[in-house]
Amino acid sequence: MTPRDAQAPDFRHGGHLHEPTQYEAGGRLKPRPWPVGPSESHGKVDFDDGEGKVVFTLYVQRGPEEEYVLHVEHLAAPLRVNGTLLRLSPAPRVDRDAxxxxxxxxxxxxxxxxxxxxxxxxxxxxxxxxxxxxxxxxxxxxxxxxxxxxxxxxxxxx
Structure with a gap:
């Protein structure tokens, strides 16, 4: 039983409609949103490999301040984060004249x-x-x- 199944045990795989986007081609992982369940599952998305196995679950939550926290769960393979606009921690504002x-x-x-x-x-x-x-x-x-x-x-x- 996957974590998604545990959140919604009466949900059948393939029971929801999911139309692939233009980005779901080739070697990309396929996103599958979790069914609506308890509030802790809101916004969670499983990313499956070509064989339908969950590679990881991803969701974003608002942090205590003005930031967002990216959560990755059930990581079954190494994950590399790439991107030119990605800032894992915002650069602090430094007043060098202070x-x-x-x-x-x-x-x-x-x-x-x-x-x-x-x-x-x-x-x-x-x-x-x-x-x-x-x-x-x-x-x-x-x-x-x-x-x-x-x-x-x-x-x-x-």
């Missing part, structure tokens, strides 16, 4: 510079013979974590 945005970008740049300085300091300490115990203590971390985080600095400095 004080918060500028502050974050300045802080991010400072963090990148500080990380580079820290790598250089650890490399210099190792080159001067400081142990991982000393470096770990200076970083406020364990020897193991210091070595895992900055061990690459030794190999790149040589």
């Amino acid at each position: 004080a918060g945005f500028r502050r974050i970008t300045v802080a991010r740049s400072a963090a990148v510079k500080a990380e580079a300085e820290l790598d250089a300091a650890v490399s210099a300490a190792r080159a001067n013979g400081d142990s991982w115990e000393v470096i770990g203590a200076a970083l406020g971390t364990s020897v193991k974590i210091a070595r895992e985080r900055f061990g690459h600095a030794e190999t790149t400095a040589k």
Whole structure:
């Protein structure tokens, strides 16, 4: 029994009239709307392969904000989404002149510079013979974590 049959058990396959559209040709999947049933089935459409097997069920619902949510259920084969106008998540509106945005970008740049300085300091300490115990203590971390985080600095400095 397919999910559609479970929603409307007395519905016979082929009992509804469905006229193929110009787009239902060749290797395309054939859409079959679900019969009217409980509200959770409104708008659901099964897409069948050439043998009448359901490949997936698709429906769209309005989200809590001003967006729509595309649901894909009973996926029996890989699905690739393609399209030039398709936006899976709307691009956020960014005010690049806002004080918060500028502050974050300045802080991010400072963090990148500080990380580079820290790598250089650890490399210099190792080159001067400081142990991982000393470096770990200076970083406020364990020897193991210091070595895992900055061990690459030794190999790149040589």
